[in-house]
Amino acid sequence: MIDKYKAVWISHSSLGDYLKCPRLYYLHNVYKDPKTRRKMSIVTPYMSLGIAVHNVLEGLVVYKAEDRMKQDLHDLYEKEWEKVSGTIGGFTDFEQEKDFKERGTMMIQRAIDNPELFTDKTIKMKEELPHFFISEEEGIILCGKIDWIRYVEKTDTVELYDFKTGMNKEDDGSLQLPIYTLLMKYCQKREVSAAYYWYLQSDDTFIQKELPDLDESYKKVLELGKKVKATRENNAYDCPKGGCHDCEQYEKILRGEAEYVGVGGYNQDLYII
Numbered sequence: 001m002i003d004k005y006k007a008v009w010i011s012h013s014s015l016g017d018y019l020k021c022p023r024l025y026y027l028h029n030v031y032k033d034p035k036t037r038r039k040m041s042i043v044t045p046y047m048s049l050g051i052a053v054h055n056v057l058e059g060l061v062v063y064k065a066e067d068r069m070k071q072d073l074h075d076l077y078e079k080e081w082e083k084v085s086g087t088i089g090g091f092t093d094f095e096q097e098k099d100f101k102e103r104g105t106m107m108i109q110r111a112i113d114n115p116e117l118f119t120d121k122t123i124k125m126k127e128e129l130p131h132f133f134i135s136e137e138e139g140i141i142l143c144g145k146i147d148w149i150r151y152v153e154k155t156d157t158v159e160l161y162d163f164k165t166g167m168n169k170e171d172d173g174s175l176q177l178p179i180y181t182l183l184m185k186y187c188q189k190r191e192v193s194a195a196y197y198w199y200l201q202s203d204d205t206f207i208q209k210e211l212p213d214l215d216e217s218y219k220k221v222l223e224l225g226k227k228v229k230a231t232r233e234n235n236a237y238d239c240p241k242g243g244c245h246d247c248e249q250y251e252k253i254l255r256g257e258a259e260y261v262g263v264g265g266y267n268q269d270l271y272i273i
Contacts, residue, residue, distance in 0.1 A: 007139040008229045026237035027250035041268040048089035050165040052080040068118045087261045107200035121151040132186040140225040157193035164199045178217035
């Protein structure tokens with residue numbers, strides 16, 4: 001049996017970094033500061049907004065269905081916002097933080113105004129971070145966390161929901177749904193009957209997405225996972241452009257051109273560019 005701690009772990013976010021730039025992938029997902037032994041991440045207001053809103057909404061899963069919307073979501077949001085307030089959330093001044101916080105308040109209110117998702121039964125995954133060997137032979141593990149899983153009792157199936165706090169629409173070629181449906185296939189027993197994006201900054205509620213073909217998804221994600229593994233084994237992390245916007249942001253940290261603001265929730269050193 002392959003030791004999972006020696007395997008190559010891949011996820012939607014890490015594969016996204018790799019596709020942008022191998023050097024970015026290395027600096028964000030592999031490199032550790034020699035002094036702190038921690039990985040590093042660039043914190044932005046958009047990231048902090050997303051973390052605060054997601055923590056409130058995803059956190060409702062711990063309550064019984066009938067009790068979820070009895071919680072004071074705005075109070076929960078205030079408590080989550082305290083964790084990202086100031087420079088540790090990437091905010092450079094009071095007005096900027098106020099603007100982003102108000103955006104989040106509107107998103108929380110939109111969730112309150114559309115309670116039907118949260119008052120239905122859910123499925124909670126056994127593991128905090130669902131994962132499985134997409135290839136035990138290659139030693140590659142696929143992992144990821146799904147925002148919300150709705151249980152459809154009539155058909156004994158599940159529906160996937162992803163909360164979107166940004167303005168940009170998810171690209172049709174994104175690996176997010178292929179990865180999420182694979183995780184649901186191999187980490188629990190029920191069939192996925194539908195998948196939705198919820199863009200919380202817009203008036204749209206749930207936008208249904210076409211479910212990807214599982215066999216095609218498996219091949220595509222595994223093939224990319226093999227490329228990541230080969231890159232790691234060969235230490236071939238060079239930027240194909242000799243330096244691009246994506247990896248350059250992290251290079252600034254190494255050059256001492258970024259401001260250190262603290263340690264994040266995933267035990268990463270956080271910086272502001």
